[in-house]
Amino acid sequence: MTLPDSASATASSQVFDALKKDLIRGKFKAGEKLAISTLKSHYRVGLSPLREALNRLSAYGLLEQVNQRGFRVPAMRLEELNDIANLRSQLECMALTQAFQNGDAEWESLLVAAHHRLRRADEMPEQIEEWEQAHLRFHRALLAACGSTWLLRFIEQLHDQFDRYRRMAPPNPTVRGELDAQHGTLVEHALNRDIAAGRALLDDHIRLSHDVAKGCCQP
Amino acid sequence: MTLPDSASATASSQVFDALKKDLIRGKFKAGEKLAISTLKSHYRVGLSPLREALNRLSAYGLLEQVNQRGFRVPAMRLEELNDIANLRSQLECMALTQAFQNGDAEWESLLVAAHHRLRRADEMPEQIEEWEQAHLRFHRALLAACGSTWLLRFIEQLHDQFDRYRRMAPPNPTVRGELDAQHGTLVEHALNRDIAAGRALLDDHIRLSHDVAKGCCQP
DNA sequence: AGTCCTCATAAAATCGATTTTTTTATCGAT
DNA sequence: ATCGATAAAAAAATCGATTTTATGAGGACT
DSSP, X not given: OOOOOTTOOOHHHHHHHHHHHHHHHTOSOTTOBOOHHHHHHHHTOOHHHHHHHHHHHHHHTSSEEOTTSOEEOOOOOHHXXXXXXXXXXXHHHHHHHHHHHHOOHHHHHHHHHHHHHHHHHHTOTTOHHHHHHHHXXXXXXXXXXXXXXXXXXXXXXXXXHHHHHHTTSOOOHXXXXXXXXXXXXXXXXXXXXXXXXXXXXHHHHHHHHHHHHGGGXXX | OOOOOTTOOOHHHHHHHHHHHHHHHTOSOTTOBOOXXXXXXXXXXXXXXXXXXXXXXXXXXXXXXXXXXXXXXXXXOHHHHHHHHHHHHXXXXXXXXXXXXXXXXXXXXXXXXXXXXXXXXXXXXXXXXXXXXXXXXXXXXXXXXXXXXXXXXXHHHHHHHHHHHHTTXXXXXXXXXXXXXXXXXXXXXXXXXXXXXXXXXXXXXXHHHHHHHGGGTXX
């Protein structure tokens, strides 16, 4: 008897998820070449599902593939971080505008709920992964009502890219407190449908995270 | 002795390219489920490279993958076409602004060259694939100098999505002539660095293509 | 010394077969 | 007749082995 899993995970998708998480977490060195046989034993999967996951990850932009010489973790370049942060700011402000216009009561309550979970996670600084997940979900919830599937897709992709840099950088408790406070204010602006204030604050928020993330490129 | 190929293509990347082309061309029915064994014999490749290509294509958004039940060609929905066209317009106008600001002489000459090739292709209406390639390259060249790798990446992805709809729609010779003319005017605006005119025209251009492409959803 | 070749090794890519899961077909019970 | 269970067939996913290609060490030649 098999469990009625939400979506019975194949080995491919499991190792995809695990690898994605580890790549964003910074478990691998930037620029490192991945040794397939090592990954195989580490993630306990066969060659085929592993290669399928690696192929998906390079199409997603978390790996680089060169044709006859395997897979490589992308380098961390300040120039690219700037590109990611700038674009992220533009796209998220675009989405915020639409979300504030289209969002209904259901959106509001999901956003408030996501924010509540994030504040709970703020209180337990030792559980990093829980906070990271709550944080990602909060930002998703903020823009979820924007109405554009493709915009959300690109924003998610940029967010993952951005996090790869941010999580590599040394933490800054002062700034961290400020960032946390901004989340609450963002919710207020959302409930007030104050687009101008929301955009300005989200832009600040990303700029501030950007400053933190820069710490990973020039030590 | 092996040929010093530009980048020795693996079976995976070859079938990826071929499948991508066929998907955009509309060789498969929308919503169709892909029969792996059929593809295998059609593209003359083994299972592993084929599956790797399919995985890449679903990460790219040209296929949908459901975990234990294979790969499916995405349906064509008017709503999605609208989303793609809107976002494409926004992102391309963004890129155009930056390209007009940053573009140097090299950019100008590559753009003029790409336009020249496109006009040549216009003259031979029977060679569709050649025109399609020239057209894609022209639009790439127009925005190439924008300076943002990630923006270009997303635009390329949206362009592929858009083309899947456009190429399914019945051709409209009248509009087609107008669209062709717009390409020339876009080059003029680029050389004049007239950002406002360029954005307005590019927006029109996409809107007009959008109208044509709509023909595929409601026959 | 430096460059170019050759061979040995390691890694990537591919194949064919096997295992697992889904889909379809069949049959019996209500 | 419809529903549900079961068995057979088909398809997807995975494995292990093989083939192909890149990498690196050694040696001959200029």
